[in-house]
Amino acid sequence: MIKVTLKDGSVRQVPAGTTIREVASSISQGLARAAVAAKVNGRVEDLNTALQEDAQLEILTLDSEDGLAVMRHSTSHLLAQAVQNLFPGTILGIGPAIANGFYYDFDSEHTFTPEDLEKLEAEMKRLAKQDYKFERGEMAREQAIEYFQQRGEKYKVELINDLPEDAQISIYTQGNFTDLCAGPHVQSTKMLKAFKLQSVAGAYWRGSEKNKMLQRIYGLAFAKASDLQDYLYKLEEAKRRDHRKLGMELDLFSLHDEAPGFPFYHPKGMVLRNTLEEFWREEHQKRDYVEIRTPIILNRSLWEQSGHWDHYKDNMYFTKIDEQDFAVKPMNCPGGMLMYKTKIRSYRDLPIRCGELGLVHRHELSGALHGLLRVRSFTQDDAHIFMLPSQIIEEIIAIIDLIDYFYKVFGFEYHVELSTRPEDSMGSDEDWETATNALKEALATKGIEYKINPGDGAFYGPKIDFHVKDCLDRTWQCGTIQLDFQMPEKFDLTYIGEDGEKHRPVMIHRVVYGSLERFIALLIEHYAGAFPVWLSPIQVRVLPISDRHNEYAERVKAILKEENIRVELDQRREKINYKIREAQTEKIPFALVVGDKEMEAESVSVRRYGEQKTTIMDLKDFIFLIKTEIDTKSISSKTV
RNA sequence: GCCGAUGUGGCUCAGGGGUAGAGCAGCUCACUCGUAAUGAGCAGGUCGCCGGUUCGAAUCCGGCCAUCGGCUCCA
Known part of the structure; x- marks a missing residue:
């Protein structure tokens, strides 16, 4: 006889050689019918498998993954x-x-x-x-x-x-x-x-x-x-959230045959984008980042020096200026290197956290292009951190915290991957090991679970990647933290240490959004186009009921504008139902209906996106309400 | 880049060897209206591009381009 321990902890004695199916039958006929397989000591096995020794047994039905x-x-x-x-x-x-x-x-x-x-x-x-x-x-x-x-x-x-x-x-x-x-x-x-x-x-x-x-x-x-x-049905619903469809319907951006993979931002898309940049600048200033801007076209020798000419050529665009070879930047780092080298740096200056909203161009395979999620030109919310070796872990942890803070503000769930040395890469094995271990240590300190992606690192260093899901559950890499010992070496970066000697700084490349394009695409899908008020291109639309309310409506608009609220006025001679329907279709967070009653009481009738009910409130109360939501970046529960 | 599918007015789509059709959007006119579509009229397309077959091509064939779904690759 052998002992079979079931999932609930109960133990059954059966003769050796009993099949799992027979054990299942002995528990209940229903279970035997529903069973598809079983886990024996953690391994998935057929029901026909005969048990020869004591085992932990879990009968699997279609209720489990x-x-x-x-x-x-x-x-x-x-x-x-x-x-x-x-x-x-x-x-x-x-x-x-x-x-x-x-x-x-x-x-x-x-x-x-x-x-x-x-x-x-x-x-x-x-x-x-x-x-x-x-x-x-x-x-x-x-x-x-x-x-x-x-x-x-x-x-x-x-x-x-x-x-x-x-x-x-x-x-x-x-x-x-x-x-x-x-x-x-x-x-x-x-x-x-x-x-x-x-x-x-x-x-x-x-x-x-x-x-x-x-x-x-x-x-x-x-x-x-x-x-x-x-x-x-879920797939059909997902199609409704598709950022390519919503992006067009909401008039945020467009893509054209004339420029495959190079998106056009429309006015409303620019509001969204600028809002994201504003938030980014505020948060980075708080964390002692400085901001720079480097050129889009740089000459060949720079790209040879950085290693991109050898390791990244297939993804780059080239041009000639006065008979000399130039390349359009696919990454911002070499520009950042030149900036670092413009003066002698002291150990007292480090870490230097140098941000750049840099527009990069990469030649992606035509079949890989996908709305704003995979494009050929995009803006990275980049930063290069130059630091002492002793500051590595601390800096990585600060970035992990920063990314987590950002994603929480938007309500994104994410998972983390660690990518190790690829075949086509530069540098010594020791450097790579040191760098990879530093990333692991930071992750361990934060207690973050991660998946390892062997050989998926950048050519100059290993990286921690942050992935966010789109509406079809495909995941896209957004944030990334890359530790780099190679660029400082290639560009001979130095700082003067306490000892008065030159030393080599270490560098981190990192992005939080990843690219504004990809992040915006994911935001559109995440909110199904119904952005939280602080992000919404139009925050309020004022809807006068008839012509005689126009004057008051204009006053309401002017007052809201004065409060820096993005407001529009719909003065068309249409029925109020029609105007409301349109405001809803455009997913505007607040529709303010104004008629005789409101005009008299200096109030507005507030209808939130996605809700039937309306609330009449004093204009000043509404201003307080909306400003609170904007300031707290409150995420509305309605993303229908 | 590779495999497959698709490409008709701003959008969604019908049609299909004899010289293009609907709904929505747009414009004009009327309606001055209380929380998701008022009515009538007008205008709008060399049917992705190039070539071939044919008396005749948007329709058939070929090439190219773009898009979509994957693969590969990646922020």
Whole structure:
């Protein structure tokens, strides 16, 4: 007999060799029916697995993320089966579970069309009903290679060859379909119900552009049909929040064929942008930053000196001036270096925190452009901090705090990643290790959890990245803190120490917003275009009911303007309903209706964005209300 | 850059080998109105660009450009 400890702490005695399914049945038939897999000592296993020794056991159902992942993975096998039935000769890539569903990569002469997806989905439904069991088999390495080779599954053979020598090679079979797979899987295809094929896209084999591009079919899969419907509805909702759509509707910015990736800011977008810059300057002044501005075009020798010519050329734009090579800056740092070198620095001057709202240009691949989230020219809210080695940790922590403070003001959730040395980089291993450890230490001090991104650092140093989600849950890097021992070296930066000798300062590159463009895009999606009052391009619109209220309305407008409130007056001869509807459509935080009653009492009828109810209040009370919200940067709960 | 899809008035979209259509927005006129669309009229497009097939192309074919969804890359 062995002891099986369940999730609730209870212990069951069962004979060795009992399968997990049998244990589940002994707990309840309902559980046995709902079970898709199980966690044995933390490892996800099939229900068919026989328990041989004492174990911690957690039965997984579709109520858990782990359970859903198993089901989604099984659904990807179902797709592969359907594809090979309908398009014989298709070679298989890989087919994992992902958030909300799964994908499977295929190599086929045939190009899959949206109509094919419908047919495949129908075939999947048909196959699912057949109640095929997912049966696990194990093969010796040589046998497995031969098996897949014979079937022309060259990618599977490659995968097997790359498995460690001692790896257990397992295969899963459902009906006429067999796939190389570590598993686990649900018991039967019958458990696969709420799925939908979504799209087909190109994807390089093993994610490398050096490899062949395969066709990736994406699908959604959920525990039940209503969950799938809910998710589809959520996707529709997300489209409404899309910053590209809202940016145009709210007249914030535009993009044109004539300038791909180079955004145009409209007047309202500029108000938003200027407000963000203003806030940025205030907060940085408080923290003893100074601000500079460096040129956009600098000559070739500078970029050679900085290493950009060697490591960043593909992303840069070039021009010639008087027969000499120049480059448009893709980063602000070299300019900052020259500024540092304009005089002798003392250790007493350090740290120098030198900010720059710098406009940079980078050549991004045409297929990568995406609204304001991925552009070819953008303004970084940059700063370069020159400091003593002993100040590193303290400075990094201060920046982490600063970024956290900013993101909290906007209500952003974020996660943190640490990116380490990339292949194409400069400097010694020792410097990189020191720098990486400093970043780790700062994160540890703050108790921040982070994910490591191996090889994703800048060419001159490792970095801490702050990621924010867009409306479709894709994450975008915004803030970043990069520790750099290389630039000071390349530019021979020095300071005079206590000992009267020259020493090498250390440098940090950091941004808080990341780029104004990306940050604005994320703000639009985060608030669904209904900005908090302090950010809103128009804060108040005054709506007179008829012509005879125009004069009072103009007075209200003038008084609000005097208080530095961004106010508009809608004097058109339209019905009040019409004007209100428009103010709502434009997501203006406050609509002030003024008619006879208000005119008489020196009051306004206040209607907030997204609310039905109106409140009549004295104009001076309204001013107090709105100014308080602006000053506290209050985030309205209505982002509908 | 790669794979696939798309490109018709400011916006959303219909149409489709015989010389363009709707709604919204815009403009004009009337209505002076109390919390999400008053009515009537007018104007607006060489159907992304270039080339080919054809008596005739917005429609079919090819190339290019841009956009969208991915891959790769990144603030």
